[in-house]
Amino acid sequence: MVDLTVDLNGLKLKNPVMTASGTFGYGTEYIDFFDISRLGGIVVKGTTLNHREGNPYPRMAETPHGMLNAVGLQNKGIDYFISDIYPEIKDYDTNMLINVSGSTVEEYEEVARKVNELEKIPGIELNISCPNVKEGGMAFGTSCPSAVSVVNAVRKIYKKHLMVKLSPNITNVTEIAHAVEGEGADSVSLINTLLGMAVDADSRRPLLSTVTGGLSGPAVKPVALRMVWQVSQVVKIPVVGLGGIMTATDAVEFMLAGAAAVQIGTANFIDPLVSLKVIDGIEAYCTKHGFSSASELTGAMISE
Amino acid sequence: MVDLTVDLNGLKLKNPVMTASGTFGYGTEYIDFFDISRLGGIVVKGTTLNHREGNPYPRMAETPHGMLNAVGLQNKGIDYFISDIYPEIKDYDTNMLINVSGSTVEEYEEVARKVNELEKIPGIELNISCPNVKEGGMAFGTSCPSAVSVVNAVRKIYKKHLMVKLSPNITNVTEIAHAVEGEGADSVSLINTLLGMAVDADSRRPLLSTVTGGLSGPAVKPVALRMVWQVSQVVKIPVVGLGGIMTATDAVEFMLAGAAAVQIGTANFIDPLVSLKVIDGIEAYCTKHGFSSASELTGAMISE
Amino acid sequence: MKKYIDDFTVVQNRRLNDEYVILTLKLDRELPEILPGQFAEVKVESGVNTLLRRPISIHDVDEKSREIKLLVQEIGEGTRLMGALQEGDTLNLVYPLGNSFSKPQTKEVLLVGGGCGVAPLLYLGRKLKEAGITPRFLLGARSSDGLIALDEYEKVGEVNVTTEDGSVGTKGFVIHHPLMRTDSPVYDHIYTCGPDAMMRVVAKYAGNHNIKCEVSLENHMACGIGVCLCCVTDTVDGHKCTCTDGPVFDSTYLKW
Amino acid sequence: MKKYIDDFTVVQNRRLNDEYVILTLKLDRELPEILPGQFAEVKVESGVNTLLRRPISIHDVDEKSREIKLLVQEIGEGTRLMGALQEGDTLNLVYPLGNSFSKPQTKEVLLVGGGCGVAPLLYLGRKLKEAGITPRFLLGARSSDGLIALDEYEKVGEVNVTTEDGSVGTKGFVIHHPLMRTDSPVYDHIYTCGPDAMMRVVAKYAGNHNIKCEVSLENHMACGIGVCLCCVTDTVDGHKCTCTDGPVFDSTYLKW
Numbered sequence A, B: 001m002v003d004l005t006v007d008l009n010g011l012k013l014k015n016p017v018m019t020a021s022g023t024f025g026y027g028t029e030y031i032d033f034f035d036i037s038r039l040g041g042i043v044v045k046g047t048t049l050n051h052r053e054g055n056p057y058p059r060m061a062e063t064p065h066g067m068l069n070a071v072g073l074q075n076k077g078i079d080y081f082i083s084d085i086y087p088e089i090k091d092y093d094t095n096m097l098i099n100v101s102g103s104t105v106e107e108y109e110e111v112a113r114k115v116n117e118l119e120k121i122p123g124i125e126l127n128i129s130c131p132n133v134k135e136g137g138m139a140f141g142t143s144c145p146s147a148v149s150v151v152n153a154v155r156k157i158y159k160k161h162l163m164v165k166l167s168p169n170i171t172n173v174t175e176i177a178h179a180v181e182g183e184g185a186d187s188v189s190l191i192n193t194l195l196g197m198a199v200d201a202d203s204r205r206p207l208l209s210t211v212t213g214g215l216s217g218p219a220v221k222p223v224a225l226r227m228v229w230q231v232s233q234v235v236k237i238p239v240v241g242l243g244g245i246m247t248a249t250d251a252v253e254f255m256l257a258g259a260a261a262v263q264i265g266t267a268n269f270i271d272p273l274v275s276l277k278v279i280d281g282i283e284a285y286c287t288k289h290g291f292s293s294a295s296e297l298t299g300a301m302i303s304e
Numbered sequence C, D: 001m002k003k004y005i006d007d008f009t010v011v012q013n014r015r016l017n018d019e020y021v022i023l024t025l026k027l028d029r030e031l032p033e034i035l036p037g038q039f040a041e042v043k044v045e046s047g048v049n050t051l052l053r054r055p056i057s058i059h060d061v062d063e064k065s066r067e068i069k070l071l072v073q074e075i076g077e078g079t080r081l082m083g084a085l086q087e088g089d090t091l092n093l094v095y096p097l098g099n100s101f102s103k104p105q106t107k108e109v110l111l112v113g114g115g116c117g118v119a120p121l122l123y124l125g126r127k128l129k130e131a132g133i134t135p136r137f138l139l140g141a142r143s144s145d146g147l148i149a150l151d152e153y154e155k156v157g158e159v160n161v162t163t164e165d166g167s168v169g170t171k172g173f174v175i176h177h178p179l180m181r182t183d184s185p186v187y188d189h190i191y192t193c194g195p196d197a198m199m200r201v202v203a204k205y206a207g208n209h210n211i212k213c214e215v216s217l218e219n220h221m222a223c224g225i226g227v228c229l230c231c232v233t234d235t236v237d238g239h240k241c242t243c244t245d246g247p248v249f250d251s252t253y254l255k256w
């Protein structure tokens, strides 16, 4: 029997597989397909202080083995979440993390304060890396001082697991990782989407209403793996790896490169059952390669 | 008849299609396949002051719709180029640009001084963005002060067309573009490869001897297009777009987004005839969409 | 409604012309309930640009033989891969997705379709007929080539056609057909699916004549199940997901 | 040598077992000259991880029928796509690439192959035979399943085999075969292709006995034509491209 549990700096996961924010709704959308309590965790949609309409349509485009999105954090705001969503999801037997975003430090703080009161929510994933909003979002995650300021502020308020989601649109991801660790982040997750763009030659128009958007899916996997590897060399807190994971082998690669756990995003759209397959596949990999626990995979890459 | 010629800030191209450094050798390797004088230009292999052995094998890995390389600027040095390669290629009836790299500003300067003497070489592509070398390389292209220092130094010495090749591994590509324009670059080309990584789960080893390497091919196209679009908004000098171009439609997308010309890299490996097809396809696109010259495509994206 | 993921077997690929095929897909167990207007997210093989599933309307359902039909217009890589499927091939579907056309309050209805937008109208027509209402179809196309599988519609209701080049039926757009030029229309519920431009004029006509009009949108989708928020359309209540709040909307609800 | 890009037609796909097929490919005009040891870069359809061409040795050539053969071991997506090709399919090749095995100065030669490394040895053997030299093959595999298409080799020369499990021939690795255990070998030129580990011991044995030894490497390649510099191997002269300076190297030239 392989021990699949993972201890993410205090946050206990049944297994290393979580679903990524913005790609798994609130979990409810998937209950027709499988028992979502099998997941290590679910990171729910990006949530902000106030209701946001998000960007105009069109918001997505397909690219070679990837997709662009420009949703722009459409959500009904934290109060709606607390009144209407939380009661429905709070008893799911898995870790429900809320992905929190804001345009100002104060907004982040206020949302964190409210989430802190939610007994059944064991953690926040602090999104300082959304490329699809005009203010805040990625801006916080692409310079050290601003990343520090928002993590510092939220850390003071938020008492449970604080995972900080890093942007790949950056020269040196290790600097930011190091900085947020210094401010008390309990873990970091990466990567958010890469800023990209697509044009339709026939109509001569951009395919997204916002011209640029966030690239995800298999195309970004090499970049994500590289950043996970780089960051895991410099921080002591656990690293959660994501970006283009489609199969258990992909997930194992992230763990070997240094991830303590993984998240699955775009792949959920293609195969709603993918996370289960990844969990089972990680177990099979461990059995085949003689690992008695999944956590032994973390950083087990051999590189001389 | 569509006018395919492009004036790249004084550098005249028969058509907007060049081949990218490191993917087309010295052109000679392709003469069995087609008449390379049909190309708008050829950027030859990355050349340094001294002979370089490059990185150990293995140097490449395939990724979803992309590839990683870690060649590490293997080349015989500029003197060998001048004595053994130049005589062979100098009379090719197309623009032969030399891609120049170095570990120090002085190295760049010395190579530039030597290239300046080569009558039949109309330009340099200054590679301040190679991710596969320990010293120099990308480091120059990922901070403004160092980019400025190397472009400034080379510009003083080099009198012909100076194209500066930008790195995508950067938070804000427009800053660097703007800075090198300020130092007198005649054009910028982008993108060089994205820093990535691949792991073999079975052997638990990285697939490249250097662990990380440069990602190219269709997977990077959305990022490349985005950067070309961003840069073309802020600089007045021509932008040469590349990254994942496989078809004429891809090339047209780059031009619509703001590129005055394009380069084709990885695609040469898959279809040695691809550049010809792209040239013909651009012409066909112009005809179909009522453009009398290819240069009208530059920046012709409609975005309200 | 419960959603399923199932492998279907292609039992027929009926090619209508260069551009259109009808796929008949069989399930190896009983079909779940499927409502007219719903769609499936279809997994084609991963080509260069076909990472995501493709939304395709349920064209017809035969509970007894456990078969559904998809009417596919080949416009890109994904739909071409569907068009190339052969008998015996397997196709994975996430279905049934989206809301559905509402049951009419009246016996006089008009079903207006254009292009591959005619697809969901057949199953709707069949359901209406089963409920004792004879559907009246108005199908438009550029030329006679675009008028596809008329035989299927004729089995279910009365078929009227328009073509832009006048090669069959009334010359012009659907809006130029006598059925839609009269100021005293015989029907009081319109269902429409097709190009946005077509649906807009149909909806405007309906608005002018106080006719209830339901439109089925074909926005770009990534997930089809309401989680990605990519497929939104602008409504009087703000952004709504076409895949879960739609694809069928009352035209007055949309900000058109 | 001039390189070509050509579409070949698959005229036969002979499946040898679960893992190996021999593809016979026909050109619609005369074949250019192809030397033993050369390879082709084969374009398979673009799947998730098959953007690049795949290097495959020329297994055999029949100038008269304008056919070449490829012996393919299915180990990943690309080779599996090749294994699934059917009669009438088209396959695009860039060829002939690389240098070639040298002409021997002697009549006594040994051709040592393992795994899919046996592929280039058949055509080499045929050419040797045409030059009046009877090739002596020594082919190794894990078990009898891995010993493929022996019939083809037997037509050309003398065939000796080893299997690790002893199911056929000598038990052990090629190096354990009597032909390589003697201190007075009857041959003075070895050609070898197969797993690196195998070739290293063969080369070492050759070195010990002052036998000329040519090895054919199978490094990972991106271009196959000497432009990407991805396929290098370490030699006494520094990094050399396996695709243009090789794939065949004198073993003493390599830094092994």
Ligand SMILES: Cc1cc2nc3c(=O)[nH]c(=O)nc-3n(C[C@H](O)[C@H](O)[C@H](O)COP(=O)(O)OP(=O)(O)OC[C@H]3O[C@@H](n4cnc5c(N)ncnc54)[C@H](O)[C@@H]3O)c2cc1C
Pocket: A062, A200, C039, C049, C050, C054, C055, C056, C057, C058, C070, C071, C072, C073, C074, C075, C076, C077, C078, C079, C080, C116, C119, C120, C217, C218, C219, C220, C221, C247
């Ligand atoms: C709810 C719904 C029901 C649908 N029902 C059917 C149906 O029954 N039969 C059918 O043939 N098609 C139907 N479609 C449209 C179908 O989903 C698209 O044609 C298909 O996804 C295109 O995939 P592709 O790979 O062939 O083309 P792509 O290469 O993805 O695209 C080719 C071109 O079509 C455009 N395009 C792609 N998807 C859409 C879309 N959803 N709307 C408008 N333009 C698009 C692209 O921008 C591009 O210009 C439906 C769409 C939706 C949302």
Ligand SMILES: Cc1cc2nc3c(=O)[nH]c(=O)nc-3n(C[C@H](O)[C@H](O)[C@H](O)COP(=O)(O)OP(=O)(O)OC[C@H]3O[C@@H](n4cnc5c(N)ncnc54)[C@H](O)[C@@H]3O)c2cc1C
Pocket: B062, B200, D039, D049, D050, D054, D055, D056, D057, D058, D070, D071, D072, D073, D074, D075, D076, D077, D078, D079, D080, D116, D119, D120, D217, D218, D219, D220, D221, D247
């Ligand atoms: C000059 C040359 C001649 C060759 N001749 C033949 C031949 O005649 N018949 C034949 O079946 N194969 C031959 N090969 C090997 C063949 O190119 C690879 O097996 C093939 O490219 C693998 O592609 P894939 O998509 O099936 O596997 P992938 O999915 O690309 O790889 C599967 C596994 O094999 C490894 N692999 C991939 N390519 C190579 C390689 N070149 N060397 C070692 N390991 C590799 C990968 O790292 C991975 O672990 C030759 C290679 C070279 C360089």
Ligand SMILES: Cc1cc2nc3c(=O)[nH]c(=O)nc-3n(C[C@H](O)[C@H](O)[C@H](O)COP(=O)(O)O)c2cc1C
Pocket: A020, A021, A022, A023, A045, A046, A047, A069, A071, A073, A099, A127, A130, A165, A191, A192, A193, A215, A216, A217, A218, A220, A242, A243, A244, A245, A263, A264, A265, A266, A267, C222, C228, C229, C230
């Ligand atoms: C449609 C869509 C919406 C997303 N929304 C969010 C979000 O609200 N917050 C966030 O932090 N990341 C969001 N992401 C990013 C993903 O969580 C993930 O970081 C990214 O997609 C890379 O992983 P993948 O390649 O597995 O999809 C979104 C991604 C997609 C595709």
Ligand SMILES: Cc1cc2nc3c(=O)[nH]c(=O)nc-3n(C[C@H](O)[C@H](O)[C@H](O)COP(=O)(O)O)c2cc1C
Pocket: B020, B021, B022, B023, B045, B046, B047, B069, B071, B073, B099, B127, B130, B165, B191, B192, B193, B215, B216, B217, B218, B220, B242, B243, B244, B245, B263, B264, B265, B266, B267, D222, D228, D229, D230
């Ligand atoms: C094998 C290989 C070698 C390369 N060598 C160089 C180089 O020497 N100098 C350079 O500026 N870029 C080099 N590049 C980068 C390409 O010129 C190009 O910027 C990049 O591959 C993106 O374009 P593509 O996606 O069309 O390949 C190399 C790329 C590859 C794949």
Ligand code: FES
Pocket: C220, C221, C222, C223, C224, C225, C226, C227, C228, C229, C230, C231, C232, C241, C242, C243, C244
């Ligand atoms: S397609 Fe994802 S929410 Fe509608």
Ligand code: FES
Pocket: D220, D221, D222, D223, D224, D225, D226, D227, D228, D229, D230, D231, D232, D241, D242, D243, D244
């Ligand atoms: S494979 Fe490109 S140089 Fe050999």
